[in-house]
Amino acid sequence: MTAPPVTEPEVTGPITPELEKAASKAEARRGFLIALPSFAYLVLLFVLPLVLVFVYSFATRDATGQTVLGDWNLDSYKRLFSAEVLEIFVRSLVLALVTTVICLAVSYPFAFYIATRTPRVRNVLLVLVMIPFWSNFLVRTYAWRVILGSEGPISQLSQLLGGEEFRLLFTNTAVLIGLVYGFMPFMVLPLYAALERMDWQLVEAARDLYADGWTAFRKVTLPLSMPGVVAGSILVFIPALGAYVTPALLGGARTVLMGDYIVSQFLAARNWPFGSALSFAVMFVMLLATLFYFRAGARTV
Amino acid sequence: MNEGTAPRGLVDRLLGLNAWVVYVFFYAPILLLIVFSFNDNDNVGIWTEPSLRWYGEMFQDERVMGALRNSLVVAFFSTIVSTVLGTMLAIALERYRFRGRGTLDGVAYLPIIIPDVTMAVMLLIFFFQAFGVLDDLFGVRLTTGLTTIALAHIAFSISFVAVVVRARLSQLDSSLEEAAADLYANRWKAFRKVTLPLIAPGVAGGALLALTLSLDDVVVTQFVSGAGSTTLPVYVFGLVRRGVTPLINAVSTVMLVASMILVGISLGFQRGAEARGQRLADPEGLLEEISTD
Secondary structure, eight states, X not given: XXXXXXXXXXXXXXXXXXXXXXXXXXXXXXXXXHHHHHHHHHIIIIIHHHHHHHHHTTSEEOTTSOEESOSOOSHHHHHTTSHHHHHHHHHHHHHHHHHHHHHHHHHHHHHHHHHTXXXXXXXXXXXXXXXXXXXXXXXXXXXXXXXXXXXXXXXXXXXXTTOOOOOOTTSHHHHHHHHHHXXXXXXXXXXXXXXXXXXXXXXXXXXXXXXXXXXXXXXXXXXXXXXXXXXXXXXXXXXXXXXXXXXHHHOOGGGOOHHHHHHHHHHTSOXXXXXXXXXXXXXXXXXXXXXXXXXXXXXXX | OHHHHSOOHHHHHHHHHHHHHHHXXXXXXXXXXXHHHTBOSSSSSOOOOBOOHHHHHHHHOHHHHHXXXXXXXXXXXXXXXXXXXXXXXXXXXXXXXXXXXXXXXXXXXXXXXXXXXXXXXXXXXXXXHHHHXXXXXXXXXXXXXXXXXXXXXXXXXXXXXXXXXXXXXXXSOHHHHHHHHHHHSOHHHHIIIIIHHHHHHHHHHHHHHHHHHHHHOOHHHHHHOOTTOOOHHHHHHHHHHHOOOHHHHHHXXXXXXXXXXXXXXXXXXXXXXXXHHHHHTOHHHHHHHHHTO
16 A cells, blocks of 8 residues: 555644543534534424424314414313224224234245345345335325225126125225235335344254254244334334325225324314324324333343 | 255245235235226226326326426425435434434434324424414415425425434444544545545435425325415325326326336445445545545
């Protein structure tokens, strides 16, 4: 290697602790200044709006549907415990949980399969997962509306075979299919990342110690891939719980979920305080789910 | 090494079967949509003969074209601003220690976790309240429109860009940047000549993600758009809720193809990143290159 001509920086005096302190202070100021524009933006268009929703959830709604900021009360929160809201809430929770379980059950063996291929095959298989992952969510959900509709291929096939017109659209099952289809890539990718990063020599070691395939999987592979299971489950459960596009396109009047219920409070019912309280309830459950999962994940790793 | 531990026999065959089923599940709906967009029939599900009729109608449809234009304008500004802000955020969080860094770290990840419905509600109330205040104080009457859509898209994209760029930064050896800073004795030049080229794949990846998020968003946009400022997904969403038409199939196919082009570009960047990663394995050579530049 030929040494490049480097001019030594001039040192005018000994490096004192004071000098070092000043340097680190300047460094901290520089870091703060670099972060400042994004920080300001997020405070103005994220933190402040969040606070506003919180404030609105205690406000009242007058007869015309206008929100009155004053006369603070807990009415919106009390309404959260009404039978109507609880029913919607339980339905959303169950659908989100079932979606997460199905996605996990199908994606784990799927991700395992990809992770155990040769690098060349693995890359191709992975790209084939990335394409639906990046594709427009609305369009992908719309495709199911065509498939499940009364003019769709399934319905036509059933009629061709002498059966009845196929009615699955606007049911909970249709919403479930849409949710699984929409969010499955969110499960596959973290699972694959965890399995791919894993030290497979540990599995070999277990096999050398006469563990059978299933025991080696249960005692070594599964615990080591737990971070992927946790991340994937959160990434599926949270958007599934707040889903709006899927129930709006595939669900019917009797399959209202939290997401479209919240939206209807703002765009149709004009009850902003109640909609705000609903938003906070959903966020609270999501926060709980995230904390629970991280703790569960931390225990097993 | 992995191949050696691949399960054999029946288990592996079952895993393969499962994988096939998943891929069919992933692609069958998309392919069906694309095929039927070339169908010359007013009915979505009944195949008559291939034609480009619906594509012709799509390009003639002024509302579709107007919505597409709006989408592109919003995505353009939102991508540029959120990429710059997100990259700065990533650098500050990954390379500097300062007061409030922990708080910022937490706040920066919230927009990713929060569901889009909640984000939509937050921004609707914010703009409503902010416009009220501006009207009271200055008598300025503002309404929602393309500007509010772009501002909202930036708000949720910054965090995604920051995560992608940060992942790239954390893989890089910071001593390389420090060495470069020593050589140049000018931080900006060191950043421009060393850090920026090294994180470029991450920045490009973040920008593509921001672009995709902006082009795909329905929920937030629906809340903060005004009369005459619909984007393409919001317009399509409104159409779909009223019923399924072959025209929507054609528009959907165009949106799918656009997504696939973006995936292709993104994967191309990753390839480039890997190639550059190999150059990184020889930091002395790289430093030499820099100093003789």
